[in-house]
Amino acid sequence: GENVEQHPSTLSVQEGDSAVIKCTYSDSASNYFPWYKQELGKGPQLIIDIRSNVGEKKDQRIAVTLNKTAKHFSLHITETQPEDSAVYFCAANNYGQNFVFGPGTRLSVLP
Amino acid sequence: GAVVSQHPSRVICKSGTSVKIECRSLDFQATTMFWYRQFPKQSLMLMATSNEGSKATYEQGVEKDKFLINHASLTLSTLTVTSAHPEDSSFYICSAPRANTNEQFFGPGTRLTVL
Numbered sequence: 001g002e003n004v005e006q007h008p009s010t011l012s013v014q015e016g017d018s019a020v021i022k023c024t025y026s027d028s029a030s031n032y033f034p035w036y037k038q039e040l041g042k043g044p045q046l047i048i049d050i051r052s053n054v055g056e057k058k059d060q061r062i063a064v065t066l067n068k069t070a071k072h073f074s075l076h077i078t079e080t081q082p083e084d085s086a087v088y089f090c091a092a093n094n095y096g097q098n099f100v101f102g103p104g105t106r107l108s109v110l111p
Numbered sequence: 112g113a114v115v116s117q118h119p120s121r122v123i124c125k126s127g128t129s130v131k132i133e134c135r136s137l138d139f140q141a142t143t144m145f146w147y148r149q150f151p152k153q154s155l156m157l158m159a160t161s162n163e164g165s166k167a168t169y170e171q172g173v174e175k176d177k178f179l180i181n182h183a184s185l186t187l188s189t190l191t192v193t194s195a196h197p198e199d200s201s202f203y204i205c206s207a208p209r210a211n212t213n214e215q216f217f218g219p220g221t222r223l224t225v226l
Contacts, residue, residue, distance in 0.1 A: 032213035043117075043204050043217040044155070051213075089154060095213050098145065099206075103154045 002027040004092050006102030013080050014110050021105045023090035024072040030092040033066060033073045038087045038104075047088075048075070080109045113139050115207050117218035124195055125226055132190045132221045134205030140185035141207035145215070146178075149202040161188040195225040 003026040013019050025033075031052035036044035050057045050064045050073065057064050061080075066073040077084055090102040114137040124130050134144055142163045147155040159180055160168040167180035179191040192199055204220045 034214070036217070041202075041220070041222070043115075043220040046214070046216070049214070093213060098157055098160065099215060101154045106152075 002030055002092055002094075002097075002100040004090060004100050004102040006090055006105055008105060009103065010106045010108070012108045012110060015080060015082060017080055019075075019077045019080055019084070019107055019109075021075045021088055021090070021107070022072060023074070023092075023102050024070075025092040025100075026071065027092070027094070028068075028071065029094045031095065032093050033064070034091050034099075035062075035064060035075045036089045036091065038089060040086075044089060077107075080107075082109050082111055085109045113137075113207070113209055113214075113216040115205065115216045115218040117203075117205055117221050119221060120219060121222040121224075123224045123226065126196055127194055129191055129193045130195055130223060132192075132203055132205075132223075134188045134190070134207070134218050136186045136207045136216075139207075139209055141188075142185060142210070143208060144182060144188040145206045145208075146180065146188075146190050147204045147206065149204060149220075155204060158190075161190075163188075192223065195223070197225045199223065200225045 006023045034049035037047045038044045050066050061078045063076040087104045089104050091099045093099045116135045118133045144161040146158045158173045161180045161182040163182045169175045182188040206215045206217045208215045
């Protein structure tokens with residue numbers, strides 16, 4: 001089955017700096033890779049996703065890149081703000097299959 | 112994006128009692144819903160897949176007689192924690208995929224505390 005690893009587990013950056021979180025997956029059949037942001041006591045919120053036929057996707061300060069050959073994908077947040085502080089989860093799945101989540105990255109943006 | 116709601120948002124119960132958690136897709140129909148459990152500072156662990164009109168599919172190690180799942184309509188799935196014990200205290204989250212897509216939308220979660 002699919003296995004998703006995520007690094008780093010914690011990340012602290014100064015406000016205004018960039019943050020990068022990386023995930024690797026094992027199942028080459030996976031074709032959908034979402035990123036979720038979870039604030040304390042709340043459910044995960046989809047912030048960006050990418051499909052296997054695309055190498056990069058950007059939405060304002062957030063971007064995701066996918067390397068299918070190496071089976072890894074990354075979340076990039078630029079110009080970080082204190083409200084970006086949260087736990088971020090990556091996931092991978094193939095259509096019709098369950099999501100497999102990474103262990104999460106706790107991002108702290110220091111003012 | 113699509114909206115998934117959960118009720119209640121938090122519940123405290125005594126050991127040995129049963130607790131029901133509702134998950135609703137508010138603006139789309141979901142033939143499948145997923146139930147996750149999340150312990151503090153950990154990732155989401157899939158417990159079961161709820162299928163409208165048929166039995167739920169449970170992940171290995173999840174007791175189906177303890178975590179009863181009912182998916183009675185295309186917009187509602189319920190999870191009942193029976194004979195709850197303190198070790199069942201956790202954050203329970205449901206999700207629903209939009210039909211014919213990979214996208215999943217998560218509910219806000221239910222914090223269960225068993226005394």
